[in-house]
Amino acid sequence: MSKPVKILLKLLLVALGLFAVTFTVYILNLDMKLTAAIEPFLQKHYDTIERNRHL
Amino acid sequence: MAKEIGADRLGDLYIDGGKVRRRREWRGLADTMYDYSRWLGIMATLGKFVMKPRNVKAMFRYRWMANYLAVPMMVDRHTQGLRGEYLRICHEEQDLVIKDVAKLLDSLFRGDRRIGNDTEFSKKVVLVDENEMTAVMMGFPTLKCLSRETPSTYVSVLLNQHAAEHYIDVAQEFGLAGDVCPMPEAEAGVSIDDDAPVLGACAIQCNTTCDGSLLGNGVISRRLEKEDGIPVFQLAAPLRHREDDVQEYAAQEIRNAIAFIEKHTGVKWDWKAYFECARRVNYATRCRQEWLEMNRTPWPQVFGSNLALYTETNYMAICGKVPEFERADRRITKLARQAYEKRKMAAKEYRHRAIVWGVQSHFYMDFLVWLLNCWGIVPLTDMLSMVSTRELKEEDTPENRETAIYDMAWLTENMIMRNRTHGGYRVLLDELWEFTQQFNADMVILWEHMSCKALTGMHGMFEDRARDLGIHLVWVDHDLFDPRIISRQGVRDQINNYMRTVMREEPLDPSLEVLHDEESW
Numbered sequence: 001m002s003k004p005v006k007i008l009l010k011l012l013l014v015a016l017g018l019f020a021v022t023f024t025v026y027i028l029n030l031d032m033k034l035t036a037a038i039e040p041f042l043q044k045h046y047d048t049i050e051r052n053r054h055l
Numbered sequence: 056m057a058k059e060i061g062a063d064r065l066g067d068l069y070i071d072g073g074k075v076r077r078r079r080e081w082r083g084l085a086d087t088m089y090d091y092s093r094w095l096g097i098m099a100t101l102g103k104f105v106m107k108p109r110n111v112k113a114m115f116r117y118r119w120m121a122n123y124l125a126v127p128m129m130v131d132r133h134t135q136g137l138r139g140e141y142l143r144i145c146h147e148e149q150d151l152v153i154k155d156v157a158k159l160l161d162s163l164f165r166g167d168r169r170i171g172n173d174t175e176f177s178k179k180v181v182l183v184d185e186n187e188m189t190a191v192m193m194g195f196p197t198l199k200c201l202s203r204e205t206p207s208t209y210v211s212v213l214l215n216q217h218a219a220e221h222y223i224d225v226a227q228e229f230g231l232a233g234d235v236c237p238m239p240e241a242e243a244g245v246s247i248d249d250d251a252p253v254l255g256a257c258a259i260q261c262n263t264t265c266d267g268s269l270l271g272n273g274v275i276s277r278r279l280e281k282e283d284g285i286p287v288f289q290l291a292a293p294l295r296h297r298e299d300d301v302q303e304y305a306a307q308e309i310r311n312a313i314a315f316i317e318k319h320t321g322v323k324w325d326w327k328a329y330f331e332c333a334r335r336v337n338y339a340t341r342c343r344q345e346w347l348e349m350n351r352t353p354w355p356q357v358f359g360s361n362l363a364l365y366t367e368t369n370y371m372a373i374c375g376k377v378p379e380f381e382r383a384d385r386r387i388t389k390l391a392r393q394a395y396e397k398r399k400m401a402a403k404e405y406r407h408r409a410i411v412w413g414v415q416s417h418f419y420m421d422f423l424v425w426l427l428n429c430w431g432i433v434p435l436t437d438m439l440s441m442v443s444t445r446e447l448k449e450e451d452t453p454e455n456r457e458t459a460i461y462d463m464a465w466l467t468e469n470m471i472m473r474n475r476t477h478g479g480y481r482v483l484l485d486e487l488w489e490f491t492q493q494f495n496a497d498m499v500i501l502w503e504h505m506s507c508k509a510l511t512g513m514h515g516m517f518e519d520r521a522r523d524l525g526i527h528l529v530w531v532d533h534d535l536f537d538p539r540i541i542s543r544q545g546v547r548d549q550i551n552n553y554m555r556t557v558m559r560e561e562p563l564d565p566s567l568e569v570l571h572d573e574e575s576w
Contacts, residue, residue: 026091029131031098032075035124036576039074046118051249055229055274 058083060138061403065428066566072574075128086138093146097127097153104157109171113164117250122211122218123160125576126153129214132421133360136428140394141401144357144387148365151383155368160206162199166254168283181316182258182285185209185242186268188470189374190463191259191290191312194329196376198322203251204242205372209417212241212536213364215576216418216543219536222248231270236506237536238417239263239271246275257319258287259312262294263473265509288315294477296468305464326451329459332375333447336466339369340444342384346391350435351494353405354398356391359423359434363415366440371471404563406431407527408495412438412487413502413510414472416533419543426500429547429567430554435494441486443469476509484516491526498527500550504535529553542573 001009025031057063068076079094081087101123104110114120130149134142164170166177179197183189185204192200211218222244223237229247231240245251258279260272276287290312293301313324343366346357365387373380409426411434416422426432447462448455468474475483491499501517504510521528531549534540551568554560562568 022095023091026094027079027081027087029076029078032125032128032131036074039121039124042115042121042124043118045115046121049116053225053229053247053249055247055277 057081058086058138059403060136060401061428061563063136063564064566065136065564066568066570069570069572069575071571073572074574074576076131079131080135082138082142086142090134090142090146093150094127094130096150097130100150100154100157101126104161107161109164110161113160113167113170113252116169117207117252118221118248119207119211119218119245119250122215122576125214128576133364133424135421135424137401137424140356140390140399141361144361144390147383147386147390148361148368151379152364152368155373155377155379156206156210159201162201163203163206163252163254166199166201167252168254170252177254178256179320179322180255181320182255182279184259184261184263184272186238186263186371186470186472187259187261187290188371188467189376190466191309191316193332193375193463194313194324194326195316195320195322196325196328198316198320200376201255202372204245207245207251208238208241208536212417213420216538217576219244219418220539222250223537226274231274234506235270236265236267236504237534239265239267241536243271243274246278251275253283253285255285257316258285259290259316260287261290261467261470262292263470265476265507267506286315286319288312290467292464292467292470292473294473296465296474296478297482301468302461302464305468306460309460309463309467326456326459330449330451330455333459333462334449335375335378335381337446337449338381339375339384340446342388343370343440344444345388347436347440349391349395352395354395354400355408355433355435356394356399357387358401358436359427360420362440363411363423363437364420366442367471370442374466402427402431402433402563404431405433406560406563407498408433408435409498409500410435410437410487410490410494410496411500411502414476414504414507414535415439415502416504416531416541416546417535418538419533419546422543422546425547425567426550429562429564430550430560431563432498432500432550434500435496436490438475438487439471441490442471442474476507480513483510484513484520487517488520488524488526491524496526498529500529500531503530503532505532505540506534527553527557538573543575544570544573 070077134145165173166180180199180201183202185202189200219241222241225248226240226244227233279285279287293305295301349356350358369380409432423434448458532541533546
């Protein structure tokens with residue numbers, strides 16, 4: 001197998017791998033499931049910030 | 056999991072009591088791949104945004120920034136059940152709005168004294184209200200017209216139904232009335248809670264629509280002027296906007312606002328830029344009119360939240376200033392024509408043609424898609440999309456410069472919501488029935504925003520006229536920004552009850568009738 005073909009094959013495999021990972025995240029809604037898990041920690045953090053609350 | 060419209064049980068995607076959905080929708084290979092590619096694009100926009108350290112810093116400073124974790128889900132909610140051109144129209148709009156809001160956030164944090172603290176940039180910033188026509192900024196191309204309330208409250212509630220609750224509670228803790236509209240109340244709450252970015256050379260506030268808006272602006276401007284040293288101009292547009300005798304006063308308010316901006320920024324009004332924006336506004340108006348024309352036929356194309364959300368953004372916040380929206384208008388119109396020529400439908404069955412009137416529940420903007428998917432009710436147009444269609448002067452001549460002042464005044468008077476909730480009986484009541492005839496509608500979905508005093512007074516008159524005309528009038532109560540008062544299911548139940556008891560119909564998709572989404576974003 002020539003070198004350019006090998007490079008192309010590798011690039012194709014990487015692209016396929018990226019597609020498989022990102023499509024799985026997309027279709028199973030994993031991005032939103034992750035951010036939903038993060039949100040409560042952020043809310044706790046906001047409660048600790050000192051604020052100058054007044055009218 | 057089907058390619059065909061309406062073949063899926065969309066309710067099965069929900070997790071009972073969950074914040075997010077079980078999985079994304081399979082729409083057939085072509086549409087799923089399209090939706091996936093647009094999701095990748097949204098991820099790239101978000102990725103680009105968080106690459107900047109100042110934006111990450113802002114994420115940890117401002118409570119409302121947590122809502123932006125839900126951006127992809129907002130798009131999923133609005134694209135639910137859509138295929139083909141309808142899916143593409145929705146993405147054209149939503150993805151552009153996301154990019155525009157990302158730019159807005161980035162600019163806010165760049166100038167924010169707590170975050171980026173770019174003082175030179177801040178001197179070029181003019182703050183505007185969320186619910187304000189930005190026509191007075193059409194001739195200031197070198198200035199940045201930024202709204203703090205748009206990302207902190209308006210967009211936040213679109214992203215997360217619970218986003219405003221904290222700020223409503225803060226405002227009430229400080230003694231503001233609980234029965235006032237929760238939108239300005241939440242905006243005031245953000246200011247009281249010390250959770251608004253601080254930047255700008257000056258600010259322009261507008262007497263938007265109501266007592267609540269005036270209350271909110273009072274609280275916000277007090278802090279801006281007395282604490283942050285940012286001068287505020289009160290643009291008081293006349294409420295009786297259809298009357299000839301108020302137009303000179305309205306025009307003078309525009310002249311005063313422009314003079315105020317020039318004074319505080321040192322930048323002069325640019326007529327060339329103004330007329331260029333006016334040309335884009337006219338183009339957007341012509342496109343919207345073409346979409347509405349299609350919606351009068353049996354094959355409506357740009358309707359529901361595809362019409363409502365985009366019109367709100369394009370008409371009021373953009374107002375010709377951003378060329379990307381002109382390109383989007385062109386693409387949307389092309390898609391709509393394509394679908395119209397093929398006589399395509401967005402749902403498997405259209406049972407009722409509805410005009411949606413009143414101020415919509417903001418925490419449930421995807422209700423319009425639900426109406427279509429669950430009951431086959433087509434929301435042909437809505438009150439907030441029925442805005443001015445007046446052609447603005449586009450050519451730069453001495454006479455047109457004078458007329459342009461009146462055009463800007465007209466736009467400001469006719470900004471979204473206030474052009475219907477104020478201005479008299481004719482704009483709110485009479486024109487609704489004219490629209491039902493023009494659109495051949497058999498149903499009116501009438502939002503009753505319970506904190507909106509402007510509409511509640513006419514309840515009985517709406518009922519009388521609907522009865523006279525034989526139109527099905529379905530009241531839907533809600534409290535705009537606060538789902539604790541009436542939940543999303545509470546909103547749906549009002550439709551479900553009407554459809555089952557009065558219309559004696561069964562839903563197109565029964566899985567959507569009852570959803571336990573009270574905890575959902």
